[in-house]
Amino acid sequence: xxxxxxxxxxxxxxxxxxxxxxxxxxxxxxxxxxxxxxxxxxxxxxxxxxxxxxxxxxxxxxxxxxxxxxxxxxxxxxxxxxxxxxxxxxxxxxxxxxxxxxxxxxxxxxxxxxxxxxxxxxxxxxxxxxxxxxx
Amino acid sequence: xxxxxxxxxxxxxxxxxxxxxxxxxxxxxxxxxxxxxxxxxxxxxxxxxxxxxxxxxxxxxxxxxxxxxxxxxxxxxxxxxxxxxxxxxxxxxxxxxxxxxxxxxxxxxxxxxxxxxxxxxxxxxxxxxxxxxxxxxxxxxxxxxxxxxxxxxxxxxxxxxxxxxxxxxxxxxxxxxxxxxxxxxxxxxxxxxx
Numbered sequence: 001x002x003x004x005x006x007x008x009x010x011x012x013x014x015x016x017x018x019x020x021x022x023x024x025x026x027x028x029x030x031x032x033x034x035x036x037x038x039x040x041x042x043x044x045x046x047x048x049x050x051x052x053x054x055x056x057x058x059x060x061x062x063x064x065x066x067x068x069x070x071x072x073x074x075x076x077x078x079x080x081x082x083x084x085x086x087x088x089x090x091x092x093x094x095x096x097x098x099x100x101x102x103x104x105x106x107x108x109x110x111x112x113x114x115x116x117x118x119x120x121x122x123x124x125x126x127x128x129x130x131x132x133x134x135x
Numbered sequence: 136x137x138x139x140x141x142x143x144x145x146x147x148x149x150x151x152x153x154x155x156x157x158x159x160x161x162x163x164x165x166x167x168x169x170x171x172x173x174x175x176x177x178x179x180x181x182x183x184x185x186x187x188x189x190x191x192x193x194x195x196x197x198x199x200x201x202x203x204x205x206x207x208x209x210x211x212x213x214x215x216x217x218x219x220x221x222x223x224x225x226x227x228x229x230x231x232x233x234x235x236x237x238x239x240x241x242x243x244x245x246x247x248x249x250x251x252x253x254x255x256x257x258x259x260x261x262x263x264x265x266x267x268x269x270x271x272x273x274x275x276x277x278x279x280x281x282x283x284x285x286x287x288x289x290x291x292x293x294x295x296x297x298x299x300x301x302x303x304x305x306x307x308x309x310x311x312x313x314x315x316x317x318x319x320x321x322x323x324x325x326x327x328x329x
Contacts, residue, residue, distance in 0.1 A: 002238075006141075006236050006237055006241065009241045011240070011307065013241050013244070014279055017248065018260065018275060018279035019280065020256065020257045021260060022295050023169045023279060024172050025164075026165070026168040026182050028162055031157055031161055033186060034160055034189050034190060034193075035160075037186065037190055086266075112209075
């Protein structure tokens with residue numbers, strides 16, 4: 001009973017004096033600093049592509065030209081590619097041959113190498129940007 | 136101002152209107168800064184924490200579901216940010232044991248404090264509060280000054296309701312004891328016993 005009464009008194013006492021305390025105010029340019037900070041952070045995280053759209057169109061165009069040139073039968077070779085067993089492509093080739101599309105060995109080489117290049121770059125770039133943006 | 140008003144400004148901020156966010160900053164900056172100052176006891180640090188709180192709130196605004204008040208959500212961010220800061224500079228508090236509190240003790244301390252001018256008294260209480268552990272200090276502030284409910288305090292501190300009640304109870308007792316220990320002898324000698 002005594003403890004309950006003293007708790008009640010203590011509650012009233014504490015409320016009475018804490019209510020008299022005042023709220024503090026930060027510096028005058030507080031809001032401005034935050035907004036400036038937010039603007040800056042927007043600029044830092046703006047992503048720009050490594051390869052621009054124009055460059056992609058150019059590269060695709062060059063690829064198409066190269067494939068067309070090769071498929072028409074190039075006569076001279078700067079170097080010869082090493083022999084790689086591409087028998088695994090035979091079923092695909094068979095499928096496409098019935099559809100009157102031929103994939104030459106050169107085209108197959110280019111496609112494989114290009115895919116490997118893209119996958120490796122994506123992995124490396126992802127790791128690079130993850131490290132950079134990891135604050 | 137109602138929760139609906141805050142939600143209007145939150146929606147505008149999410150659509151890219153930074154002036155709407157500026158309104159929210161101006162509305163709650165004193166509240167957040169006061170809490171930070173109460174917890175870290177250092178003005179520059181409190182200002183930095185307050186700014187970080189609003190920046191974090193802005194970046195995570197889409198996650199605010201509107202189930203609780205925006206102020207409670209802001210308080211939560213600020214509170215935990217303060218705790219992270221305080222962990223680095225852990226202080227040892229003087230009073231570890233709390234003596235028994237009687238009605239007589241409360242009344243005599245009340246009498247002495249009433250004899251002091253209000254501004255002076257507020258300074259004294261402020262200084263005594265700074266001697267409390269930061270979690271008890273903030274809970275006293277939330278409960279008595281901001282008049283938040285236990286549920287809101289539980290939401291901010293992520294403690295259980297039982298834990299909050301215990302801390303609140305201890306904090307009140309400790310505050311009284313600090314006033315008695317630190318202030319009363321000086322006040323008695325200065326103002327005399329009534």
